[in-house]
Structures are given as C-alpha cells and as structure tokens.
Amino acid sequence: MKKKRKFKAPNTYVIIFYVLVLVAILTWIIPSGSYSYDKAGKVIANSYHSVATNRQGFWDIVMAPIIGMVGNEKVSGAITISLNVMLFGSFLEMMDATGAINIALKNVAKKYQKNYYVLITVLTFLMGIFGTVQGAYEEGFVYLLMFLPIILSLGLDTIVALMIVIFGTQAGCAASIVNPFSTGIASGLAGISPGEGIIFRAITFIILMTLCSAMICLYAKSIKNNPEKSVQFFRKKEDLEEFAKSDAGKQKLDSKQRKIFIIFILTFLIMIVSLVPWTSLNKNWTFFVNATKWLNNNLITGTILGHNLVPFGNWYFNKINGLLIVMTILSGLVMGYDIDKIIQIFIRGAASLVSTAFIVPLARGIQVLMTEGNITDTILNSTQKTLGTLPPIIFILVCFLVYILLATFIPSSTGLAAATISIMAPLGMFAGISAANMVVIYNFALGFVKLIAPTSIIVMTCTQAVHVTYGAWLKASWKYTLGYLAMLILLLVVSVFVI
Template identity: 55%
Template structure:
C-alpha cells in the first residue's frame, strides 16, 4: 500500500518548480527588451517611495545573463544580496529533520498521544490537529502526510468516525500550520529574505494566528466528526465503511501494546521541541516590542565582554531577537549532533545522517538562488521600478480593502498551479511586497497573505501532493474529498481573509 502511494506521490508532483522558475527567468529576460527602464526614489530604509518614478535607459538581458543570474543570486553582488546563507540553512534543516526521522521521535509522540486520549475522541482530535499544525508551522510538513494518515485511520475508524475525519486532521492540520508558518524556513523564511525583511518580522502576529486558526480548524473537525459518529450515513465515504474497517484494521489492536516512551526517547522529544522554542525566542523582535526588554542583549554583551567566558564561547555572540540565517544554521547543526548523541549514534552515523538530510533538500536549497536570479534579471534590466509603477497605477489605485481581497484571491489562484512555497515566493514576492507597501500593506502582512493562500490551496488543489497521496492511501476519490470538505474550506478561507483585513486595519 505504502509503495503504491509513494509511486503516486512521485507522479503527482505536477509542474517541476525548476522548469517553472526557468520559464519565468526567460520571460523576465524578454521583458527587458520591451519594457523601458525606470527607478524610484528610496527612503532611509531603502524602500521605494510611491509617486517618485522616473525613466531610466533600458538594459536588455541575454542568454548569458540568464545563465549567471542564479549564480549571482547565490553569491550576491552590489545590487542583490546572496542567498547562500538561507540555502545552507534549508539543507541543515533537512539534516535535523532526517535525524528526527531516523530516531522515530514524531511517530512515537503521535502513538503515545493517540493511546493517551483514545477514550476522549474530541480531545484527541484537538491534540493531534495542534501537533499536525506544529509540524506545518515549523517545518512545512507536507509530503509525508500519508504516513500520519496510516497511523490515525485504525484509531478513528474504531471510534466510529470516517476516513474524511482522518484526512481533515492531517491535511487541514498540517496546512493550517503552513498557513501561519510562524518559523517555517521554506515559506516565511524564504519570502522574508526575498522581501528584504527580518525573518522575525511579524512573528508575534503569526504566533497568534497559529493558535487562532488551529483552534478554529480543530473545532470544525470536531463538529464534523461528531456529526458522522452520530449519523454514519452522512459520511460521503459511508459506502466504504465495512471495506475501510477490513483494510485499515478497524481498531487499534496495537494500542494495547506498551507505547510508553523510554528515557532516551523522552530526551529526544525534549531536544526536538526545545529546538523550535529556541528558534522562536531567537527570532522574536524583543526590543521592537518593548525597548526596555534588553535581557537577551545584556546576556550577549556579558558573554562578549567577560574575560575567559568570551575566550571560551566567543566575543561575537548574537543576542536572541537579532538572529538570522547564519545563527539558525549553527542551531540546526548543533541540535542535529546533540540528537544523534542522545540517540546513541556513532559520530560516523551522525555525519552520514546529516549529509543524507542535507542532500535530500538540495533541490529546495537551489530554488532559493533561482528565485533570487529573477530579482537579479529584473534589477539589472532596470524594469523592477517600471513594473511596480504600472501596477501602482492599476492595482495599486484600488481601495486598501479591495486591494487586499484582490491580492488574496490572486495568490490563491497562483498557489493552485504552483503549490511550491519557494517557487511561489520567488515568482511573486519581489513584486507583490513593494506593491503592497505602496497602498499601505506592511511587508509581513503580504507574506501572511502569501502563506494563507498557499496553505489553503494545498488543502484541495489536485496539484497538492499531500491531498493526492492521502486520498489515494485512504481510498477516497479526489472529487469526493472536495465535495466532503468544501464547506469547511469556505469557512477557513473566510476566517483567513477576516484576519488579514483586521491586520491591515489595525497596523
């Protein structure tokens, strides 16, 4: 069963992100031949000032420029910063995830939680939805969704619920986490880097959004599950009830086995959770929220200036609140090594796992300079300002609320055809964030819109890997999935749109 699903996952990848990015680069190059050059006056922060556009000579780009654009995007030049730090971070994040996968921590946690709350199904749904959302908001959980479905199906079928409930927990859970993407390096991290803002910008808002959206999604899943449990015939999969019970075990026979975690496993869970706690603390803009909260800066200053301490630890320690991708790379590497040692792995095995995990995400890491290559071509061709000027006079002239709704819908359409966080960010952020700034939408809010649209699209679009692999594993027809959850999807969209509008109004 898993083998077939894995094969399906490979078939369902849809448009290759590298092909899409290359086509976009060629298209941008052609635009430099027909669009006149231009520039905006910049404020002290380096942002374009609306209404200050002036013409510049065009600078046509060619084949050689297409070839070197991603390379410049990786190493940087005087006009565009390099993406090497974030690419390395993506790879080292992959190393950390591979280490967690090798130790089996996530599966142990899910089995332990399922056993503990098995007699309280709605509490179980809520807890599992929050765990799924946590995986989505921290690591962009996506392709491995069918693994979680395989763990949950026997439990919830035995509790009188249906396979749609299980897919809601997995697909809605992980993707609502991706929609908030508090510290997801593959969406918020890359988009923030392209937008030229701190990874921690808007983190407080994203954290609040995470709890609000996850609680809401848990609530609507519980309502659905309660309805199906009371009236099984209401399930769109009711015709398969007996077959599902037979094929997926129909009960949690394994739940009687001792699922308690050993001391070593508990330590690994602690390392896993503490890694993301440190990330939040390190990225949170403490002094910008309260200028008098200088605890972390004081600690860093003490380390950097205290004799012996600064010799042992170093004299360039960066305070929590000021971390960026260089510091995050160090965190991922250290935590991967610590996890391996806690698991009892030899140093050779730890290194092999780190290299394997980094290798698995090379394609994602290389998408970052590809996305930056688009910026390189637009910047060298002097057309960025001209495109922004055109959109400023058209879309940018819309009333603020209408603009936000329009941007949300446009992003949702784009995400349905390109459900790749790196690809979507690379193709759109460089234009949409400055455009939003013109009409009064903060850059971090535009990134939230991008995340919302991407998360919602991956809940239903047929180009979504998690949707297609999970539906196939659970024997649910794709159209049945859409018919079964369209009301919940509509509610999620409405709540996300309301949150964005509220953010725009209060900021």
C-alpha cells in the same frame, strides 16, 4: 481499444521552470523602469523613470536559480535556507535512528485515537503561533514530518498533515501579530510602529485559526469515514510504510531515549525563543541582550564560547543551522554512537532532503529574473497610477487582488515589503486607508498566496516531501481555500472601519 490517458500533474521542478520561463517572457513585453531610492533604501514616491531594457533570455533562466542560491547585490541568496532544510534532515534522521520520537509519537497517537479533533485543533493553533510570531514558512516541512506519523496512525491521510502545517502556519502569517519578518519590516517601511493595528491582528489570528481548525476537522472526518475519497488513497500503504514506522513491541522510552526526547523538545524551544523579537514586543525586554553581552565580555565564557554570541530574538537561519549541528551530534553522543556512525547518520539525513532543498533557490530564481529584467518597479508604478483614486472599500479589495498577484511572483515577505510598502502605504492615504491597514492587506495576500501558489516554498517543499503532486494538493484543498479567502475578504472590509 486505445487506452485513455489520464492527466498527470507536472513535476514540482517543471512547474517552477515554467514560471521562470513566463517571467523571462514578461521582461520582453513589460517596459523596464525603476524608482529612485533615498539613503535609507526607501522608495521615493513619484520617482519612477524608464531605464534600459534588460530582456532575460535562455542563459538568464539557467543562471537564475544559481543566483537564487548564492545571491547577488540585488537578491539575497537562498543557500542558508537550503542548508537549513538539509540540516533538519540530519537532525530528524538522528531522532529516527534513536527511536525515541517514534515511541513518543505512538503514545501521543494512542492518547488521541478517539479525539482527533482536539489533536488537529492543538496542532493547527501551534502552527499558527509559529507563523504569527516568527513567520514560519520555509521550515514547514519539518513540522510536517513530525506530525505525519501521528496523523497516519489515526487512519487519516497525508493531506490532513499538509493542511495542518500549510493552513496553520500561513493563517498565522496572515495575522502576523508580531512577525518581525513581515509586520515588523512592513511597519518600519511605512513609518509606523508594529503596535499599530495589533489588536485587530490578534482578533484576526483567533478567527482564522478557529476557521482553519474547523475546516481541517471537517476534511479529516470525511476521510476517516470514507478513506477512498482521499486523493492519496492510492498510496496509503506506501505512506504508512514510509512515514509511520515504529517498533510495535516497544512502548516505553529507556533512559537514553528519554534524554534524546528532552534534547528534541529543547531544540524546538530554543528555536522558538531565539526567533521571538523580544525587544520589538517591548523595548524594556532586554534580558537576552544583557545576558549575551555578559557572556561575550566575561573572560571565561568569552574564551570558551567566543565573543560573537547573538542574543535570543536576533537569530535567523545561520544560528539555527548551528544549533541543529550541535544538537544532532550531541544526540548521537548521548546514545553512545561512535563518531563514524554519527557522521553516517548526519549525511544520510541531509541527503534525503536534497531534492527538497533544491526547490528553494529554484523558486528564488523568479525574483532574480524580475529584478534583473527591471520589471518589478514597472508593475508597481502601474499599480500606483490605477488605485490612488478609488473609494476605501473598493480600494482595499482591489489592492488585495494586486498584492495577491505581486505575492505570487515575490512570495518573500521581506522582499515584497521592501519592494512595495514604501509606495503602497502613501498610496493608501489618498484613498483614506491607514498605513496599518496596508500592512494588513500585505499580510493577508501573502497568507493566501502561500497556500496555493507554485512559487510558495512551503507548498512545494511539503508536497514534495510526502509525495503529493501539486495538482493533488489543489484538488484536495480548493474548497477550504475558498472559504479561507472569503473570511480574509470579510475581515478586510471590517478593517476599513476599525483600523
């Protein structure tokens, strides 16, 4: 008897490669076109014109991820993001080598053994804060690897941890109360203050985070009561061995490990403080700018630290990468490791996440093909012609759908804002939709697409890191994703009347 073959979801890299091929084919079908831009780099409305066709072929597909890594004059490179992934691997490997985090996490897990609802809610809201303040996205796998030992030790599965990180951060990004990389940029391009619509976004944040926490708790309860229902039940033992290792005989941190734990917490506190846009929240909050100027201009600190320090609030991947290098080496020195051992741990940790780091430029290659193929502006122009005369509620829902399609191919918040807001914000005015409302639509679309799209870096890197196939993620999360989508649609309808 012939054995029935089971469906096997394709590898993450294969999925993204298929998308690259599809986009290349679209450059042969969709007419090429471009808008004109003013001196500030903003799109000039009604300036769309045809340009020479630049069909993308096999070699372009091959080169797209490479350009996606290093960048060119049209698309920024993803190398700093990939480096960030690997340096986080080094940092976490050092934390694992010291044993401090494992012991601390075990104590946290023990504290919440009988109340995992509280744990899930706290972690989900924490992820939401990161999303709404700093646009947490590419670094999501870091939080995943932090939480996973706790979640698994409670008898739950890797999907719960994935939901906490992915739903949590992206619900936060959907609200984007003060996110400088989405709300900040989009508002600037629309010619409005990031403060416009902030009350609605704050209320949205509370609603979405409450909904996501409740949904994840429902899923966790189901898995807790019936572990075999998990799509990852087949590798439960392997997950426990790989992600929940701990020294069962040791329950307390020694003096060195306590210092390591302080370094661990301090690293993330510095990251959060450095990424919050302080002067954007309040133009008078210049304390970090003033302090940094003093450090740069002071003879002693300027000589020792250098004259190019960047104030908290203006940090991005390069500065975070520098922080990770310093904290990884410092942790090794505190533990008394010699330099050879520190370097070995550093390299081992980076190597463990190379496969994850490579996903980032591969996904960025999609944007490269669309840009080089001159089809991005053509898609936007078609949108402008078909949406301008619709009633407000119909317009906002159709616009949301269009943004979902666009965000699938351009999942970068800055890239999508730069490519669309200058056109879509004026377009919304014809339908009676404010520019602040267009920013909400844009944020909601990104916050939805990044939950499920194969072009979402947080989905692909997180699932890859914990051995969950893309198909398994969709199977486990689709019901909750639909509930989340329904809430977004309801909030969009309400926004027509309140913004």
